[in-house]
Amino acid sequence: MSGFGVQVRDLIVRYGDDTAVDGLTLDIPAGSITGLLGRNGSGKTTLLSTLAAFRRPTSGRALVDGEDPWENERVMAGTCLIRESGDVLADEKLGATLDYVEQARPHFSRELAERLLDTFELDPKAKQNTLSRGKKSAFGAVVGLATRAELTMLDEVYLGMDAPSRYAFYDALLTDYVEHPRTIVLSSHLIEEIERLFEHVVVIDHGTLLLAEPADELRTRGLTVTGPSDAVERFSAGRTVVGRQQLGRTAQVTLFGPPAADDDARARDLGVELGPVDVQDLFVHLTARAGATGDAGGTAGLRVAPSDDPAGRSGSLTGSGAAGSDPTVTEVPR
Ligand SMILES: Nc1ncnc2c1ncn2[C@@H]1O[C@H](COP(=O)(O)OP(=O)(O)OP(=O)(O)O)[C@@H](O)[C@H]1O
Structure with a gap:
């Protein structure tokens, strides 16, 4: 198993009049750990929910392993999204939830799940809805990691977890990923702790792409x-x-x-x-909104195109993309 790749093309997702994802085009490479970064309300959950077929695109495409995930049994069997809420059966004992996931998921590892229950001091006899917020998050992380889905998406799953639990989660994720490579997407607006995990980084803002590139390249910016x-x-x-x-x-x-x-x-x-470079500083800079948080470098609204964006739709840090007449785009020469 090396994981499902993701291709998003001109994706628009609206809730009534509210446009959450606004013409997004990006790739998430198979077999990588990708950080999906963006400020509150930037569209991260909406994008991930669309990839998990919880939501249909308003227009455009979101393909998982080359196929539309909507009502697609094969793709859904290999896709797992854990949202902040845990996405598990709230009124069931944790052990019963694991029984259920074990039956439904082909690559589920009971051994890993039980090891992680110990790590996070979770009692399999407890019901999810009686857990503290941090423990609920930890159980979501247990289910997400032990499912070993080809596309594993963890949406701010560490929220509420204390520092030792978060670091135990990062260690468990890396260790298991090395042994069982797959595509993992971690969404976050807290970058400092987890940026060392990323091989690929996607930054979105207001539902549009700011940047998508290998983390090593980002660090040379x-x-x-x-x-x-x-x-x-x-x-x-x-x-x-x-x-x-x-x-x-x-x-x-x-x-x-x-x-x-x-x-x-x-x-x-x-x-x-x-x-x-300090990736957190870079993120704050890239997502700074003019007049909102201050713009240290005068490049608020900067957009960076993925290298394979032939239309240069979103501009380019190299200055080669056609940023067009969009007044929010500032091109920075290399
Ligand atoms: N169910 C919904 N109904 C209406 N609008 C929604 C709904 N869910 C999200 N939105 C709107 O869509 C936009 C993107 O929200 P989304 O939850 O995808 O962002 P996010 O990046 O995950 O945010 P956060 O980091 O705060 O979790 C926001 O403007 C939000 O208000």
């Missing part, structure tokens, strides 16, 4: 600079600063934009250290 404040300021002069921290006389800034050829030499001369 900026850098952090650490050192004495005045040296950091000199190094950063003229660059787009999207994050800043100060500890005594030491400063750290996050810069957006590709590294320059002489960065290493300048860093040595000035006595500052360069490091990988």
Whole structure:
């Protein structure tokens, strides 16, 4: 099993007059862990619900393993969406829910489920609706991981879990993914803790695509600079600063934009250290809405096209895409 890939083309999903997904085109590679990032109300749950066939597109296509998931038994048997609510039988004992999932899901691992119940200190005799919020989330994570679906989508499943539980969840996810590769989508607006898990990142805002690319590429879209404040300021002069921290006389800034050829030499001369970009800072920057949260770099509304978007519909960080006349698009040259 290496997982189902996802192809979304010109997808629009409306709730009455409210457009939750607004012309989305993106791919989620099979056999990867993808972070689906976006601010509140950006359309993450709606997109995932459409892929899980909980909802029909208003127009456009959302294909899972090359097929429309709607009333598609094969695709649905290999697709699992766990939403924040847990998506499990609320009035059943946890053990009974696991019995049910075990019968319904071909790759379900009872052994993994029981190991994770122990990890999260969940009593199989307890009923889901009597659990605390964090324990409910943990049980959702147990079901989502143990189902080992070809397309596993975990929609902010860690909400309410305490830090030790969250880290146990991340470890369990990575360990099981390495042993049983599949397509995993983790939706989140809390990035710092989980960005190390992502191989691929999709950022959406207002139901439209801001960015879809390998996480390693995302990390080359900026850098952090650490050192004495005045040296950091000199190094950063003229660059787009999207994050800043100060500890005594030491400063750290996050810069957006590709590294320059002489960065290493300048860093040595000035006595500052360069490091990988802080993805959280990058996310805040990319999703900053003009006039709402402040726009450190003046690039609010920035849109980045996936490299295979021939129409350049959403613009491009390389400046090659046709951002068209959309006034919200700012192109940043490489
Ligand atoms: N059942 C619904 N009826 C009407 N509007 C809805 C419904 N569900 C979502 N919406 C609207 O669709 C938009 C996208 O919501 P969605 O839940 O998909 O976003 P999200 O990115 O998952 O948000 P969050 O991070 O807050 O969970 C929002 O404007 C929301 O108000």
